[in-house]
Structure formats: structure tokens, C-alpha cells
Amino acid sequence: MQRAFLIYNPYSGNRSFRLKIDQVVHKLQLGGYIVTPYRTLSIENIYEGIKFANEHDIIIVSGGDGTINHVINAMIQHNINKPLGIIPSGTANDFASHLGIGRKITDACEAIVRGNLTKFDLGKINDRYFINVAAAGLLTDVSQKIDINLKNTLGKVAYYLKGIEQLPNFRAIPIKITTEDKIIEEKIFLFVILNGSSAGGFKLAPDATANDGYLNLIAVKQCNLVELLNLFIKMLKGEHLDSNNIIYLRGKNFKIECSDDIETDIDGERGPNFPLDVRVSDKTISIFTPY
Numbered sequence: 065m066q067r068a069f070l071i072y073n074p075y076s077g078n079r080s081f082r083l084k085i086d087q088v089v090h091k092l093q094l095g096g097y098i099v100t101p102y103r104t105l106s107i108e109n110i111y112e113g114i115k116f117a118n119e120h121d122i123i124i125v126s127g128g129d130g131t132i133n134h135v136i137n138a139m140i141q142h143n144i145n146k147p148l149g150i151i152p153s154g155t156a157n158d159f160a161s162h163l164g165i166g167r168k169i170t171d172a173c174e175a176i177v178r179g180n181l182t183k184f185d186l187g188k189i190n191d192r193y194f195i196n197v198a199a200a201g202l203l204t205d206v207s208q209k210i211d212i213n214l215k216n217t218l219g220k221v222a223y224y225l226k227g228i229e230q231l232p233n234f235r236a237i238p239i240k241i242t243t244e245d246k247i248i249e250e251k252i253f254l255f256v257i258l259n260g261s262s263a264g265g266f267k268l269a270p271d272a273t274a275n276d277g278y279l280n281l282i283a284v285k286q287c288n289l290v291e292l293l294n295l296f297i298k299m300l301k302g303e304h305l306d307s308n309n310i311i312y313l314r315g316k317n318f319k320i321e322c323s324d325d326i327e328t329d330i331d332g333e334r335g336p337n338f339p340l341d342v343r344v345s346d347k348t349i350s351i352f353t354p355y
């Protein structure tokens with residue numbers, strides 16, 4: 065038997081993972097794993113608890129994008145490099161969707177038991193790592209501002225309601241992006257830097273994969289409401305990248321400066337302050353994938 069360290073956030077998504085844990089242990093045990101469950105008590109506790117993973121062969125995380133982000137950061141902080149399984153139990157679960165891991169617990173367990181591992185890049189923003197997305201500007205901090213009870217009851221709809229509530233505050237931010245070969249200065253509504261292909265349920269970088277060695281920066285330029293709505297429709301169809309109101313850059317390193325005091329977001333959690341040094345890290349992580 066192999067040993068699996070199962071670290072789970074009981075407050076992710078609709079908080080139902082707690083009721084499914086027996087099913088998970090059963091499925092993994094039949095697949096040859098002895099499971100040690102670890103219930104996170106807080107974000108800080110993820111960084112303390114990860115030390116216990118040392119005596120195990122694999123780590124399994126159950127939570128949303130934020131929990132996955134902290135577990136990966138904790139693994140790097142403690143120099144723990146073990147295969148990672150993901151059982152999505154968050155609200156958006158963008159990264160799990162990118163990997164093709166659905167909401168069904170049995171399917172997620174099946175992918176772990178089958179043992180197919182894929183190596184993924186990690187993005188690094190200042191001293192934090194991200195697996196899926198780093199962002200700033202209009203609506204990007206919705207997931208941080210949202211009330212956890214509202215999110216647990218309404219799921220993704222809560223993100224949209226909070227987003228609409230924030231629209232009257234939206235304003236363009238002046239930004240300077242320096243890449244390996246150019247400097248762009250522009251007023252933008254928001255930028256996202258993707259390691260995977262989706263953020264907030266939108267397939268923003270349709271051709272990107274999280275193991276191609278590149279990051280994709282997509283920024284929405286300041287424009288009027290009609291243009292913004294048109295862009296939104298294009299985004300739904302995945303046809304936005306060649307729009308005049310989009311800056312699309314693919315690269316390994318971006319320096320981003322902003323004179324306004326705005327917050328950043330990484331994988332749905334509060335990120336570091338500007339200036340930002342964003343790069344593809346030399347660290348990688350092996351994750352159990354369905355195919």
C-alpha cells in the first residue's frame with residue numbers, strides 16, 4: 065500500500081466535502097492507498113500541516129483554486145516535491161477544469177488511482193507561486209471580497225452578483241508592461257496572466273496549456289460600455305484575442321508597474337503589491353490527470 069496525505073479545506077465551495085470524505089477514503093483504499101486526512105484550520109495552518117506530508121508518497125488536496133494555491137506554495141516553502149492529486153470542492157475550480165477533472169468525487173479519485181502524472185509549470189509573481197492565474201483591475205478581486213456564506217449558498221452566481229455590484233466603481237488603471245522585447249504603456253480595465261487556459265469560468269487563453277513553458281497576458285484596454293459588452297460576447301465565444309481592445313502577450317517574463325494603489329489576485333487569493341515581477345518559475349509540479 066502507498067501512503068496518501070489528504071489535505072482538505074472544509075469551507076471550500078458549498079462545504080460538502082466533509083460529507084464525502086468516507087467515499088474518498090474508500091475509493092483510494094481500494095486503489096491501494098492508506099489515507100491520512102488533514103483538515104485545514106486556517107490558511108496559515110496549511111503551511112504548518114504540509115510538513116506531515118513528508119512521511120507520505122503522494123499529497124491530495126481538496127478545495128478550490130485558493131486552497132490548491134496555498135498547498136503548492138506550502139510544498140515549495142518546505143521543499144516537498146511529491147505527486148499531487150486534486151479533488152475539486154471549491155466554487156469555480158478553474159484549474160481542475162483546465163485539467164479535465166470534473167466535480168464528481170469518484171472521477172477525481174479514479175484519476176489518482178490510475179496514476180497518470182503530468183508535469184506542470186508554475187507561475188511566480190514576486191515571491192508567491194500561482195498555478196492558474198494572476199490578475200488585477202476591474203472585477204478581479206471579486207473572489208476575495210465575496211462573503212463566504214453567500215458563496216457557499218449561491219456558488220458561482222455569488223461571483224456574478226458581487227461583480228455587478230462593483231461595476232459603478234470601475235475605472236481604468238495606468239499600467240506599464242515590460243517584456244523581453246517591448247514596453248507597453250496603456251490605460252486598462254484589467255489584466256490576467258494565465259498559466260492555464262481559464263479564469264472565472266472563461267476560456268480566456270483558448271490555446272494555452274499549463275505545461276507549455278509560457279504565460280499568457282491578456283489585458284482589456286479602456287473602452288466604452290458598448291465596446292466592453294461586445295468584447296464580453298467575444299470572450300464567451302473565445303474570439304476576443306484579436307480584438308483592438310485587447311493586449312495579448314505570450315512570454316516567460318513580464319514586469320508590471322502601476323502607479324495606482326490597486327490590489328492583485330492570485331488563484332482567487334490576495335496577491336502581492338506592485339511592481340510585479342511575473343515569470344515562469346524553474347519549479348514544476350507533477351499532478352495526477354485523467355488523461
Ligand SMILES: Nc1ncnc2c1ncn2[C@@H]1O[C@H](COP(=O)(O)OP(=O)(O)OP(=O)(O)O)[C@@H](O)[C@H]1O
Pocket residue numbers: 073074075076077078104105106107127128129130131132153154155156157158207215331332333
Ligand atoms: N479552515 C480553513 N482552512 C483554509 N481556508 C479557509 C478555512 N476557512 C475558510 N477558509 C477560506 O477559504 C478560502 C479558500 O477557498 P477555496 O479557494 O478553496 O474555495 P472557493 O473560493 O470556494 O473556490 P474557488 O477558488 O475555486 O472559487 C481562503 O481564502 C480562506 O480564507
